Amino acid sequence: MLERIGARRVLLIAALAVAVLVGTVAATNLASSTVYYLTPTEAKDRGVNPGQAVRLGGQVKQGSLECCFMYAGDGVRFVMTDGVNDVLVIANGTIPGLLREGAGAVVEGTFIADGTFRATQVIAKHDEVYTAPKAGATPAHRTAP
Amino acid sequence: MSAGDLGAAALRAALFLSLWGTGAAIYAAWRRDARVLASARVAAGFAFGLVVIAALSMMFALATHDFSILYVAENNARETPLFYSIIGLWAALEGSILLWTAILAGATAFIAFRGTLAIPRLATTALAVMFAMLTFFLLLITTPAADPFARLAVAPENGNGPNALLQNHPLMALHPPLLYLGYVLTSVPFAYAIASLILGEGGDRWLVATRRFALISWALLGVGIVAGAWWSYAVLGWGGYWAWDPVENAAIMPWLTSTAYLHSVMVEEKRSLLRSWNLALVVATFALTILGTFLTRSGVVNSVHSFSLSAIGPILLGYLVAILVLSIGLLLWRSARLRDAGPIGTPLSREAIFLFQNVLFMAATLTVLLGTLYPLVAEAISGAQLSIGGPYFDRVEIPVALALLFLMGIGPQLPWHGASRATLERQFTAPIVAAAFGALAALITGTTALPAVLTYALGAFVLATVVQEFARGVRARRTLHGEGGVAAFANLFRRSGRRYGGYVVHIGIVLVALAVATSQARTVDAERTLAPGDSLDVAGYTIRLEAIRPVSEPQRDSIVADLAISGNGASEHLRPALVQYPNSAAAVGSPGIGAGLRDDLYTILAAYDQRTFSWATIRTRVIPGVSWLWLGGAVVGIGAIIAALPAPRRRVVRMPVAEVAVSAK
Numbered sequence: 076m077l078e079r080i081g082a083r084r085v086l087l088i089a090a091l092a093v094a095v096l097v098g099t100v101a102a103t104n105l106a107s108s109t110v111y112y113l114t115p116t117e118a119k120d121r122g123v124n125p126g127q128a129v130r131l132g133g134q135v136k137q138g139s140l141e142c143c144f145m146y147a148g149d150g151v152r153f154v155m156t157d158g159v160n161d162v163l164v165i166a167n168g169t170i171p172g173l174l175r176e177g178a179g180a181v182v183e184g185t186f187i188a189d190g191t192f193r194a195t196q197v198i199a200k201h202d203e204v205y206t207a208p209k210a211g212a213t214p215a216h217r218t219a220p
Numbered sequence: 221m222s223a224g225d226l227g228a229a230a231l232r233a234a235l236f237l238s239l240w241g242t243g244a245a246i247y248a249a250w251r252r253d254a255r256v257l258a259s260a261r262v263a264a265g266f267a268f269g270l271v272v273i274a275a276l277s278m279m280f281a282l283a284t285h286d287f288s289i290l291y292v293a294e295n296n297a298r299e300t301p302l303f304y305s306i307i308g309l310w311a312a313l314e315g316s317i318l319l320w321t322a323i324l325a326g327a328t329a330f331i332a333f334r335g336t337l338a339i340p341r342l343a344t345t346a347l348a349v350m351f352a353m354l355t356f357f358l359l360l361i362t363t364p365a366a367d368p369f370a371r372l373a374v375a376p377e378n379g380n381g382p383n384a385l386l387q388n389h390p391l392m393a394l395h396p397p398l399l400y401l402g403y404v405l406t407s408v409p410f411a412y413a414i415a416s417l418i419l420g421e422g423g424d425r426w427l428v429a430t431r432r433f434a435l436i437s438w439a440l441l442g443v444g445i446v447a448g449a450w451w452s453y454a455v456l457g458w459g460g461y462w463a464w465d466p467v468e469n470a471a472i473m474p475w476l477t478s479t480a481y482l483h484s485v486m487v488e489e490k491r492s493l494l495r496s497w498n499l500a501l502v503v504a505t506f507a508l509t510i511l512g513t514f515l516t517r518s519g520v521v522n523s524v525h526s527f528s529l530s531a532i533g534p535i536l537l538g539y540l541v542a543i544l545v546l547s548i549g550l551l552l553w554r555s556a557r558l559r560d561a562g563p564i565g566t567p568l569s570r571e572a573i574f575l576f577q578n579v580l581f582m583a584a585t586l587t588v589l590l591g592t593l594y595p596l597v598a599e600a601i602s603g604a605q606l607s608i609g610g611p612y613f614d615r616v617e618i619p620v621a622l623a624l625l626f627l628m629g630i631g632p633q634l635p636w637h638g639a640s641r642a643t644l645e646r647q648f649t650a651p652i653v654a655a656a657f658g659a660l661a662a663l664i665t666g667t668t669a670l671p672a673v674l675t676y677a678l679g680a681f682v683l684a685t686v687v688q689e690f691a692r693g694v695r696a697r698r699t700l701h702g703e704g705g706v707a708a709f710a711n712l713f714r715r716s717g718r719r720y721g722g723y724v725v726h727i728g729i730v731l732v733a734l735a736v737a738t739s740q741a742r743t744v745d746a747e748r749t750l751a752p753g754d755s756l757d758v759a760g761y762t763i764r765l766e767a768i769r770p771v772s773e774p775q776r777d778s779i780v781a782d783l784a785i786s787g788n789g790a791s792e793h794l795r796p797a798l799v800q801y802p803n804s805a806a807a808v809g810s811p812g813i814g815a816g817l818r819d820d821l822y823t824i825l826a827a828y829d830q831r832t833f834s835w836a837t838i839r840t841r842v843i844p845g846v847s848w849l850w851l852g853g854a855v856v857g858i859g860a861i862i863a864a865l866p867a868p869r870r871r872v873v874r875m876p877v878a879e880v881a882v883s884a885k
Contacts, residue, residue, distance in 0.1 A: 086567050090579045093623075095582035101590060101616045108591075108612030109598075112605035128609065 110183065115160040120188070125186050131164070131194075132181045133157040140176045155180065155192070166194040224289045228362075228369040234270035235327065235358040237263040241328075242355055245348035247339060250772050257336060257344055264332035264347070265471060267354065268325040275322045278315060278368055288375035291315060291368050297381035297803070299775035303625030304387040310380075311382045313517055314361070314368035315533065319397065321357040325406040331408065335429065342425055346417035353407055365531040369719045372837040381775070384801040384808045389455045399471060402441030409481075410506035411606040413499050417550040422557035424488055427498065427640065428799040433767040434502075438478040439860030445471050446732070446853030457796075457809030459743070459822045459841040459847065462736075464613040469592040470512030473585050474604050476506040480581035483631075487571045489634055492561030496551060497578070499558070503547040510540045513593070551698075559749060566638040577624065584620045588613065608686035614724065618671050622678060625733055628726055629682040632689065647685070654684035667741045676735035680731045681739040686723045693720065713862050721863025728771050728859055731852030738845030747839040761787040761821055763794075768825075768833045776801050778810070781825045785814055796825040796838070817843040 112130040113121065123129055139154035152165045153176075164182055182194035241263035248257035278291070280304045287293040295311045299800040309315045336342035360366050409430040416426035448471065449461040462468060479499040487494050514536040551558075565571050591608040598606055602796050633647040658680025662673045690712065697708035712720045716849040733876040746758035755764035787793050794812030801808065814821040820843045827837040 086564060086572055086575065089567065090575060093576065093579050094583055095811075097580075097587060097616065097620060100619070101587040103595060104612045104615045105591065105608065108609045108615075110607045110609050112607065205306065 095156070101110055101122040115155060115162045116157050118162065119160050127190050128185055129185055130181055130183045130185065131162065131192055133162075133176060135176050136161065137176050137178050155182070162190070162192050163196050164192045166197055222288070222370065223277040223281040223284070223286060224369045226382060226594060227274040227281070229271040229364050229369075230274040230277070231358060231362050233371070234267040234274070234658055234712060235355065235362055237270070238266040238325075238351055241332075242348060245344055245351050249344040251333050252341065252374045255866040257340075257355075260338070260344075260351070263331040264325075264351070266330040268322075268329040269357075270320045271313050271318075271325040271358075271384065274368075275309060275318055278318060279306050279309050280566060282330070285379065286375075287377075288372055288378050289368075290370045290372050293376055293379040295380065295382050295773065297379045298386065299802075300379075300381055301391070301775065303390070304382060307393045308382050310400070311386050311392075312368075314366050316396065316400070317357065317361050317366050318368045319531075320400050320404055321354070321361055323401055324350070324354050324357055324407065324642045327405060327408055331354075331411070335581055339425055339429060339866060341868070342412065342415050342419060342429065344419065346411040346426075348741055349411035349414050350407065353411070360535060367536060369613055381803040384484045384799070384803070385455055385803070386810060388799065388810060390452040391447060391454060392741055393445060395451050398440050398444030400442050400444075401450050402437050402439075403474070403512070405433055405437030405440065405501075406435070406478065406506050406509050409502045413502045414550065416548065417499065417547075417554045420554055420557055422495070422559075423556070424492070424495075427485060427488060428762055434478070434482060435860055436483070438475065438482055439857055439864075440480065441471070441475045442855045442860075443853055445475060446850060446856075449696055450853075453846070454811070454813060457811045459811070459843060461846070464591070464608075464610045466592050467512070467516050469588050470508075470515045470649060473592075474508040474512065476581050476585045476588070477501055477508060480578045480585075481505060483574050485579050485597040487574050491564075491571055493564055493571060494558055496555060496558040496574075500550075501578075503543075503551070504585075507540060507544055507547070510536065510543060515801065565636065565755075565832055568634060569638045570631055570636050572647050573634055577627045577631060580620055580624050580627070585725050587616045587620075592615075595739045621732075621733070622671065625675065625682060625730070628683045628729065629678065632686050632723070632726075645864050647688075650688055651681045651684040657680035665742075665840070667738060669741045672737040672741035675733050679734050679737075682726060682730050689723055690720070715867060717728055717865050717867055719864045721859045721861070721865075725856050725863055726857030728852045728855030728857075731848050731855055733852075735848035735852060737848070741841050742743070742844045746840045747837065748834055749837040751835050756838060756840065757787075758840050759788075759819070761785060761790065761842065763821075763823065763840060765836055765838060766793075768828055770838045771797070772831075777830055779807075779825065779827070780824075781812075781838060783812060783838065785821060788822070789819075790814060790816070794821070796823045798828070810823070815847050817847055820846050 080138050110128050110130055111123075113123070115131065115133055118129065118131060130170060133155040134157070135157045136154035141152050153162065155162045155164045164184075166182060166184075172174070180197060184192055184194035186192055244256045244263065246258035247253060248260060275743070280287050281292050282296050283302060284293065284564050285296055285298050285300075287296075291312065292308075294307055294389050295308050295315070300308070308868070310319050310461045328347070331343060331347050336347060338342075350576050361368060364370065381387070409426075411431045412426040416423075437607075445468075448861075449466070451460070451462075453461040478501075481498060484494050484498055484501065488498050514533065517532055517536065528676050543562065587791055591612050595605070598604060626734050629651060631652075635643065636867045655677040659673050659677040660670075662676035667673065667676065673771070688710070693712045693716075694705060694708040697703050697711055698705065701708070701711075703711060744759045746756060748754075748756045748767040750756060752765055752767055755762050757763075764784045764786075767778065771780050772777045776799050778799045780795050780797040783796070784795045785794055792814055794814050796812035797810040798807040809824055812823045814823075822839075822841040822843055824839040825836060825840045
């Protein structure tokens with residue numbers, strides 16, 4: 076009987092240890108995997124460090140979308156605007172079909188030292204009624220009716 | 221009378237019957253009144269028929285482009301092909317809930333007719349729970365929040381057409397219904413668990429009665445998830461299959477708790493342990509399916525799957541809270557009756573491994589839940605909008621998955637209660653050797669990332685234990701019953717389907733793990749802008765751009781790149797395209813995939829000369845082993861079918877004794 080209780084305690088401690096271990100790994104990785112969602116204005120105000128992953132939401136400025144051949148291998152580049160501030164975005168390996176001038180866009184990537192945004196992905200949406208933020212507004216990353 | 225009127229009327233009649241059924245089933249369970257129960261049965265049957273009629277009416281309205289119905293106008297167009305019109309039933313919220321309700325009504329009818337015969341009181345109470353849930357969903361789809369048959373005052377000339385991504389691949393016919401079936405069927409074990417708690421039974425009858433339902437819903441959920449990954453791979457044009465998107469997470473969480481449950485159930489059956497734990501797992505699984513629907517359908521999370529925001533969000537949240545309060549309340553109230561029949565065995569017993577496995581599955585579920593809900597909590601507290609990236613999930617879940625793979629090899633090899641040293645040696649010598657060979661195979665094929673090498677080693681370990689089990693099973697049958705090799709092998713499935721079907725499931729899981737490890741570790745990318753006649757070399761393939769041309773179809777316009785593939789023994793044509801649907805602002809990439817058992821050649825038309833078609837930018841990925849992911853999913857499904865099939869009646873020979881001797885000697 077004593078041996079049984081001992082075995083049980085060993086089990087319980089081992090199970091708890093596993094839980095604590097996984098919890099610790101989760102907690103430490105949560106902060107480093109956080110990607111903030113900002114407009115160009117918010118990015119400017121916060122002073123995002125170069126190299127920190129963020130999502131940038133806004134509109135593709137009219138007349139700014141340059142694509143394809145010239146930047147083959149570099150994807151596309153365009154100016155992302157929220158009506159107040161502008162950011163030059165270079166999107167590597169992007170399907171340009173996802174982007175339209177005057178239409179909203181959300182890109183994920185990092186700022187480089189000169190203030191240019193290097194997008195690693197243009198975030199595609201299932202939903203056609205997905206809306207980009209209005210001028211000056213915080214990006215609505217929810218779908219709207 | 222139009223199809224829309226018929227459907228709307230059928231739903232209202234079904235609601236009336238469902239309300240009757242709820243009351244009748246409660247009364248019948250309370251008073252043990254067979255006549256009232258009979259009326260509830262009839263109500264369940266008719267309610268099911270009526271909801272099916274409503275769903276068929278919607279399919280008919282979609283197929284005949286009846287744009288006077290708002291849902292049809294929003295999700296269908298004259299140009300939509302018949303196939304995509306019909307599967308438009310689950311292209312958006314209202315239709316999906318209609319399909320959901322139809323499945324729920326089917327499950328309710330099944331319990332009403334089959335369940336109530338074997339264990340009348342428990343099943344009648346469960347029937348009342350099912351009816352209550354059915355009533356909720358029928359109320360939902362007969363109110364404006366999610367009314368599929370809502371009318372437009374003036375029918376438009378043409379509809380909006382289905383979402384571009386949802387009419388681009390036939391897998392859309394498979395993935396949502398499988399997931400919904402899996403989701404909805406978890407309500408059966410839940411209803412029985414609640415019934416058992418209400419009646420204060422404290423025994424295992426609810427669990428035995430719903431074992432098959434739990435297995436089938438688990439399998440459908442799993443196969444539905446794999447089908448979704450396949451759809452994402454074949455349609456979204458990013459060359460991946462899993463992105464830790466909130467909606468993917470919402471689907472995987474109930475699958476994780478459900479997997480934990482299928483294993484801990486065995487501990488309760490064999491050893492009468494973990495009783496309240498199993499009830500909690502069933503409740504958690506069901507609650508997570510509702511949470512998943514809420515996350516998908518309320519628009520609270522930022523996801524590629526978040527469909528339009530609707531009034532349904534708060535209603536589903538209320539439903540979820542009600543379910544949790546009811547279940548937890550019942551569990552606390554009845555906890556005194558849920559005593560376990562004894563202590564658990566030593567750390568090296570099968571039940572102990574199951575316990576560890578459950579701890580790990582819980583850890584996986586909770587960490588996925590944390591990563592999924594953290595952005596919501598952070599926004600509520602600080603107002604900052606953020607998302608949790610894939611790296612979090614990869615770093616947390618990959619170690620947990622590897623540990624689970626390890627336990628998958630250990631658990632079935634250990635006897636209940638505890639193992640001796642001799643048993644350990646006999647069971648694990650060959651698998652450990654196999655694990656070494658697995659690691660070697662990974663290194664030889666150039667798979668050097670540590671998680672991938674471990675996956676190969678553990679995969680080989682598990683496969684070896686399964687082969688060993690089959691070999692011993694066959695040998696035992698040959699000795700005991702004098703059967704031939706093939707007959708003995710087939711009889712393992714027929715006579716002990718649950719056990720050997722389970723091993724087949726394990727093989728499927730190993731295939732999935734190997735496919736994920738291989739494809740993640742060794743994918744090669746290349747991209748080049750080509751003029752017609754130019755070619756691009758990647759990982760032994762030569763991809764020649766033959767032409768780039770526009771293609772016009774009634775429902776869409778595409779730009780297609782004709783690619784001739786050679787090298788690595790391949791000789792085929794791939795046609796990646798950019799597809800423009802009239803209702804879509806942006807073109808949708810449609811990849812061209814040359815699938816193979818060794819690797820997939822994944823090609824994307826990234827850009828092209830819009831004036832003279834004189835060049836095209838082709839992006840390619842060579843993704844090794846990814847086909848094994850879909851195959852693994854299919855193997856899991858086959859294993860689950862074997863395990864769910866009823867065993868034939870036992871012959872006079874006392875087979876079970878022989879089997880126990882094989883596994884536990």
